[in-house]
Amino acid sequence: MMPRPYFKGWLLRVVPLLLLVGVWAFVSATKLADPAFLPSPLAVLAAFSDLLSGGEIARNLLITLFRAAVGLVLGAVSGVWIGLMMARSQIFRAYVAPIVGGTYSLPKSALIPLFALWFGIGNVTAICAVYLACLLPMIVNTFHGVTATPKVLTWSAEALGTGDREMLSRIYLRHALPDIFTGLRIALGFSFVLAISSEMIASTSGIGKLVFMYGENGTYDYMFGALSCIVIVAFLADRAMLAVTAYCLRWHESAARAETA
Amino acid sequence: MRDVTRPKIDVSRLSKSYVTDRGAVLALRGTDLAIAEGEFVSIVGPSGCGKSTLLYIVGGFLSADGEVLIDGQAVTGPGTDRGVVFQEYALFPWLTVRGNISYGLERQGMATAERMPIVERLIALIGLKGFEDRYPRELSGGMKQRVAIARTLACDPAILLLDEPLGALDAQTREIMQDELLRIWLNTRKTVLMVTHDVTEAVYLSNRICVMSARPGQIVEEFTVDLDRTKTREETFLSDAFNKVRNEVWLSVRRQALAVEQK
Numbered sequence: 001m002m003p004r005p006y007f008k009g010w011l012l013r014v015v016p017l018l019l020l021v022g023v024w025a026f027v028s029a030t031k032l033a034d035p036a037f038l039p040s041p042l043a044v045l046a047a048f049s050d051l052l053s054g055g056e057i058a059r060n061l062l063i064t065l066f067r068a069a070v071g072l073v074l075g076a077v078s079g080v081w082i083g084l085m086m087a088r089s090q091i092f093r094a095y096v097a098p099i100v101g102g103t104y105s106l107p108k109s110a111l112i113p114l115f116a117l118w119f120g121i122g123n124v125t126a127i128c129a130v131y132l133a134c135l136l137p138m139i140v141n142t143f144h145g146v147t148a149t150p151k152v153l154t155w156s157a158e159a160l161g162t163g164d165r166e167m168l169s170r171i172y173l174r175h176a177l178p179d180i181f182t183g184l185r186i187a188l189g190f191s192f193v194l195a196i197s198s199e200m201i202a203s204t205s206g207i208g209k210l211v212f213m214y215g216e217n218g219t220y221d222y223m224f225g226a227l228s229c230i231v232i233v234a235f236l237a238d239r240a241m242l243a244v245t246a247y248c249l250r251w252h253e254s255a256a257r258a259e260t261a
Numbered sequence: 262m263r264d265v266t267r268p269k270i271d272v273s274r275l276s277k278s279y280v281t282d283r284g285a286v287l288a289l290r291g292t293d294l295a296i297a298e299g300e301f302v303s304i305v306g307p308s309g310c311g312k313s314t315l316l317y318i319v320g321g322f323l324s325a326d327g328e329v330l331i332d333g334q335a336v337t338g339p340g341t342d343r344g345v346v347f348q349e350y351a352l353f354p355w356l357t358v359r360g361n362i363s364y365g366l367e368r369q370g371m372a373t374a375e376r377m378p379i380v381e382r383l384i385a386l387i388g389l390k391g392f393e394d395r396y397p398r399e400l401s402g403g404m405k406q407r408v409a410i411a412r413t414l415a416c417d418p419a420i421l422l423l424d425e426p427l428g429a430l431d432a433q434t435r436e437i438m439q440d441e442l443l444r445i446w447l448n449t450r451k452t453v454l455m456v457t458h459d460v461t462e463a464v465y466l467s468n469r470i471c472v473m474s475a476r477p478g479q480i481v482e483e484f485t486v487d488l489d490r491t492k493t494r495e496e497t498f499l500s501d502a503f504n505k506v507r508n509e510v511w512l513s514v515r516r517q518a519l520a521v522e523q524k
Contacts, residue, residue: 152351155322158339160365160416174355251355251396 039221047225057210057229064206065233067123068195071130072187079138079187080180084168086139087146100139108133108190109197116202126198126206133194134187141183145176178252181245188241192234267333268295269452270319270420275327276477277314288314289325290477298419301446301453303463304480305510306473307518312456313424315478319454320345320422331420341365343420344413349429351409352397358384358408359393365416383411387441403434410445423455427462439465440494447490460514464488464507465497472513475521482513 021041027033028040039047051057085092086100108129115125149172157171173180199208207230214223249255272294278287288311296302304312317323321339329336331343352361363380384393387407397405406426413421426442427435443466446453457463463470464486472482486506488497497503 150350151322152347153353155317155320155339156345156347156351156353156412158322159320159341159343159345160412161341161368163368166368171353174353177355251357251398253354253398255398 036218037220039224043221044224044228047219047221048228051222051225051229057207057226060205060207060210061229061233064195064199064208067126067199067206068130068191071127071195072134072191074127075131075134075187075191076138076184079135079183080142080173082135083139083142084146084172084176087143088168088172100136103132104136104140108194112194112198112201115198121202121204125202126195129194129198130191133190137186137190138180138183141179141186142176145179146172148179149175178249178254181249185238185241185245188237189234192230192237196230268330269298269300269332270294270296270454271328271330271333272315272319273328273330275315275318275325275329277311277318277323277325287477289318290479292327292479294471294480296452296454298452299450300469301455301467302469302471303455303457303467304471304473305457305460305463305514306478307475307514307521308458310473310475310517311478312473315473316422316424316454316456319343341369341416342418343422344416344418345422346406346409346413346424346426348425349402349405352405352412354397357394357396358389358400361397361408362411362415364412369416379415383415386414386445387411401434402430403438406430406438407441410442414445414449419452421451421453421455423453423457425457426455428458435462436494442466443490460511461507464503464510465494470506470510472510472517474517481517484510484513 024038025041028035028038082096082100086096087093111132112125112129115128119125119128153175154167154171157167162170195206196208196211199206200212203209207226211223211226211230214220214226246255272292275289275292275294276287277289278285280286292315294302294315304315306312314323318325319329319336320343321336331340353364356364359380362383363376366376366379384390387410389404389407389411392400392404397408400408406429410426423442427438430438439462446466453467455463455466467486470484470486471480472484473479474481484506488500488503488506492500
């Protein structure tokens with residue numbers, strides 16, 4: 001009976017979710033919570049399918065995804081570069097480290113009103129917020145991965161005729177790749193959070209604005225429906241990221257653990 | 262014209278100190294060592310005596326006071342003329358067996374068509390046919406060190422620097438790898454400088470053994486090993502000539518180790 005273990009694993013993941021929905025249905029059916037504020041799962045499902053049949057949700061979701069993706073890509077690229085330079089250049093590190101250290105624990109969403117003031121309502125503000133939020137975990141993780149490169153690897157590479165510039169791309173960045181992917185997964189989560197929260201504060205479009213609007217209007221079933229869309233998209237994006245990571249790190253010890261798990 | 266009297270590796274008055282939290286530590290003090298072309302020289306000594314430090318300086322990875330000459334030229338940094346094999350974890354984990362072995366040739370800009378036969382020949386030499394596309398994490402310790410040796414041989418360096426190359430292997434694998442190293446050296450006659458803590462291994466493989474004192478390291482005694490390399494391991498190990506040198510070297514290392522205890 002080959003399919004059994006797989007099916008069991010799948011069931012184990014679904015059961016807690018179903019239980020949660022069950023509790024939710026129970027609470028709303030018994031009117032423990034005011035149904036006006038907590039719509040039943042069925043009402044949310046109806047709103048969800050209604051949203052899917054209309055073009056509004058898809059259009060706004062695409063706007064949000066665009067903002068999150070642009071900020072994430074820019075943040076990742078510049079974060080890897082800054083992290084690498086910090087690890088390899090004393091002077092660069094001396095200038096940049098205090099700034100990184102000072103802004104690392106600052107919630108980037110606190111800057112959204114400031115960005116709105118500078119860049120107005122819309123894309124630029126959202127992208128800036130996403131960019132900054134993605135930048136820091138990328139810097140910190142890349143820096144860590146590069147500085148942790150063992151001496152025997154860099155020495156071996158030098159003895160095999162690797163030039164200074166090639167050392168960065170062929171040795172340091174390769175060694176930092178597992179850490180870079182750790183940073184990317186964190187940044188991916190941040191990109192959704194910041195895109196949506198900046199839309200709630202300073203935007204006329206996007207899924208964040210839509211959720212906010214439904215909340216304002218008191219149409220909570222639609223608000224929950226839109227939230228469900230975000231949850232599904234964010235989950236799928238995370239899964240896709242994990243799949244890309246597993247492929248790119250198939251040489252790494254973590255791949256061996258995944259095989260046996 | 263090549264000067265036959267000039268050593269391949271010439272180390273003179275080499276001193277090295279490290280700065281630690283508890284002040285400066287002198288690792289090497291005025292070390293001299295000359296190695297002729299085609300020689301296999303091993304350095305043995307108590308742990309922490311600076312023997313690996315000496316090897317790293319010859320490799321150009323560390324700077325030091327004094328002079329290291331290769332063919333009469335001062336060493337200023339690492340170079341492809343000196344291939345290095347470290348104890349472990351030195352393979353590029355993101356490259357396959359084939360990728361690791363061809364790495365150095367790729368850096369030289371050698372074309373794929375020219376590179377492939379060399380790489381295939383080395384894979385055959387180390388007996389890893391069928392494992393070409395494996396990553397290091399999928400290999401045993403012995404296989405990894407075979408790949409590390411092949412990766413170094415690919416660039417055809419004149420000098421091999423071996424830093425306890427078999428130190429992380431179990432006893433059985435170690436013996437097999439010693440025989441492979443000996444076979445490779447007999448076939449290529451490269452100049453080899455090996456650091457090891459295993460006296461038997463040093464005697465089995467080398468022409469000459471240098472015993473280092475405890476820190477600050479200095480070469481205090483030298484032994485010439487003159488064994489018939491055409492004999493099998495069994496014949497060599499059971500011969501009086503082998504055991505006589507082995508005992509002498511062992512006693513010498515022991516004296517140095519005991520001197521540390523008494524300090």
